[in-house]
Amino acid sequence: MKSSVQTKFMGGGLLAAVLASVCCIAPLLAIVGGAAGALSAFDWLEPLRPYLIGLTVILLSAAWYQRLKPAKTAADCACEDDDKPSLVKSNKFLLMVSVMALLFLSFPYYADAFYKQPAKSSMVQTGFQQTVQLEVKGMTCSGCEAHVNQEVGKLPGVSGVNTSYKAGSATVTYDSTKVKPQQLVEAARKTGYKVSVKGKE
Numbered sequence: 001m002k003s004s005v006q007t008k009f010m011g012g013g014l015l016a017a018v019l020a021s022v023c024c025i026a027p028l029l030a031i032v033g034g035a036a037g038a039l040s041a042f043d044w045l046e047p048l049r050p051y052l053i054g055l056t057v058i059l060l061s062a063a064w065y066q067r068l069k070p071a072k073t074a075a076d077c078a079c080e081d082d083d084k085p086s087l088v089k090s091n092k093f094l095l096m097v098s099v100m101a102l103l104f105l106s107f108p109y110y111a112d113a114f115y116k117q118p119a120k121s122s123m124v125q126t127g128f129q130q131t132v133q134l135e136v137k138g139m140t141c142s143g144c145e146a147h148v149n150q151e152v153g154k155l156p157g158v159s160g161v162n163t164s165y166k167a168g169s170a171t172v173t174y175d176s177t178k179v180k181p182q183q184l185v186e187a188a189r190k191t192g193y194k195v196s197v198k199g200k201e
Contacts, residue, residue, distance in 0.1 A: 006066040007088060010097050013059035017101035020052035021108060053105055060098055067094055111143025128177045129159070134185060137194040139165035147191045155179050155187055169198060 068091075087093050136148060145163040148170050152161045157178025163170040172184050181197055188195040 006063050006094070009059045009063035009066060010094060013056050013063060014097050014101050014104075016052045016056040016059060017104040020049050020056060021104045056101055056105060060101060063094060064098075067091060108141035108143060111141060111146065114143070114146075128175050129173060130176045131171060131173050132181050132184060133198040134170040134172060134188055135196050135198045136163065136165075136168055136170050136188060139163070139168065139193060141165060144191075144193070148188055148193070151190050152184055152187045155183060158184070170195075 139145065139148070142165065144165050148163045149161045152158060152170065152172055155174070157175035158172060159175065160173040161170060162172075170188060174184065185195050185197060
């Protein structure tokens with residue numbers, strides 16, 4: 001009984017941690033799986049993130065309490081726990097689940113490490129250099145910013161991309177003889193977010 005409750009708390013805690021970070025993990029999985037269009041399906045989870053983090057902490061705390069609390073009697077201890085508990089019922093496994101949950105919860109803070117940052121351009125500044133601001137809807141973390149920067153930065157003629165998920169925008173500096181604003185929009189849309197030139201739909 002004790003181990004069954006502990007396992008449910010463990011599983012629930014890990015699931016809550018995954019759900020809390022799925023909006024930031026999804027873009028990376030979309031790159032690997034080629035399903036960038038599916039990203040918008042997870043946008044609705046972002047406002048729930050604080051609650052899911054709290055739920056993760058509560059469930060994993062309960063699992064640790066169930067695991068570490070002393071048995072009331074020797075008889076209870078003998079019937080609930082084997083001399084050699086299985087891996088799933090061990091402290092090591094619970095520790096592994098807790099570490100995985102922590103990694104999922106903190107994913108938005110290190111997600112940009114998985115994206116190739118565009119190389120700094122050595123392009124000579126000319127009269128053809130222009131700046132355009134794109135409106136990017138659906139970003140939720142710095143990983144989203146890195147995803148947009150990577151896709152737009154691949155285009156020839158782009159010398160700088162500065163994306164902000166908080167502002168919901170990307171400012172792009174580009175050479176107008178090599179790339180057009182619509183191409184920038186199309187590249188940014190490959191990330192799965194809704195993109196348009198600011199002020200235009």
